[in-house]
Amino acid sequence: MKKVNGAIVVNAERCKGCGLCVNACRLGLITMTKKTVNHKGYPYAEQQDWEKCNACRACAIVCPDGCITVYKSETSVD
Amino acid sequence: MTKEELISPENIVYEKPRLLNDVDMHYCPGCSHSMVHKLVAEVIDEMNLEERTIGICPVGCAVFAYRYIDIDWVEAAHGRAPAVASALNRMWPDHLVFTYQGDGDLACIGTGETIHALNRGENITIIFINNAIYGMTGGQMAPTTLMGMKTSTCPYGRQADLHGFPLPITDMAATLNGTCYVTRQAVHTVAAINRTKKALRKAFENSLQHKGASLVEIVSTCNSGWKMSPIKANEWMEQELFKAYPLGDLKDLEEGVIK
Secondary structure (H helix, E strand, O other): OEEEEEEEEEOOOOOOOOOHHHHHOOOOOEEEOOOOOOOOOOOOEEEOOHHHOOOOOHHHHHOOOOOEEEEEEEEEOO | OOHHHHOOHHHEEEOOOOOEOOOOOOOOOOOHHHHHHHHHHHHHHHOOOHHHEEEEEOOOHHHHHHHHEOOEEEEOOOOOHHHHHHHHHHHOOOOEEEEEEEHHHHHHHOHHHHHHHHHHOOOOEEEEEEOOOEOOOOOEOOOOOOOOOOEOOEOOOOOHHHHOOOOOHHHHHHOOOOEEEEEEEEOOOHHHHHHHHHHHHHHHHHHHOOOOEEEEEEEOOOHHHHOOOHHHHHHHHHHHHHHHOOOEEEEEOOOOEEO
16 A cells, blocks of 8 residues: 655745635645744745645645645555 | 655655746735746746747736746736737747736726737737736726726725726627637636646647637736735635636637637
């Protein structure tokens, strides 16, 4: 059996905190920062529990500014 | 597997398009303009047209598009992008020439240029961002503003006797003999984004094959102008804007679709 490992990396300085990725993630893994902001003064997206991510790319596709890079790798699990 | 092992270049399955510059886009958070910029950059890169593409910037929010996508650009006077595109395409018929215009540029001050360029069947693609409002200047009423919709210059809602009716310029374009592909798309969900990307690719291919003029309308959100959050703006667009501007192909000579 194969296990899909996924993770995203958000370009925090480019992010504008629109929240569309939070809405797009079906697993609810993305949250906006509550107390920190980037150099533009916007809160930015952060991924929680990256182990649950299945690299579906929905967050990255809906990100208007192209801030999200998606990584995917498959490992076999016996 | 640790996160450090996973995050390495060979595992990348999606990243910012190569042709989208690193400079921050000035658009508001969640703006559809940035989304369409990203799609245009992706499609041009996939078609290997980086060296053979000329975009025409409008006046409006997208006036700085030349800073964001790494291709050749020409900045046109307000509304005159289709005229500039016609000239460029006649000089370089082997180049992909497209204009990128908002509703104020295309459907208001540039109506004449747009209609005539489409009617002449120039081999260009017009990307039309329709957000039913003048976003850049502060949310005034546009020709495409819906009936009853409140804007800063019609605070009691658009009324037919005072402001006239919304201008269905895409439907008008579909009736012209010079157009080969007229479609209306949106960029609010993953599925809609994929459809828009396909539509852009088809329009660009039509232009390169000299089939006539293509118009891709993208029904967009202007969350700042509408005074909504980006997610709320997407919901409002689905509920209200899609009623007046239903998505789908209006004309596709290849498929024989003429509505």
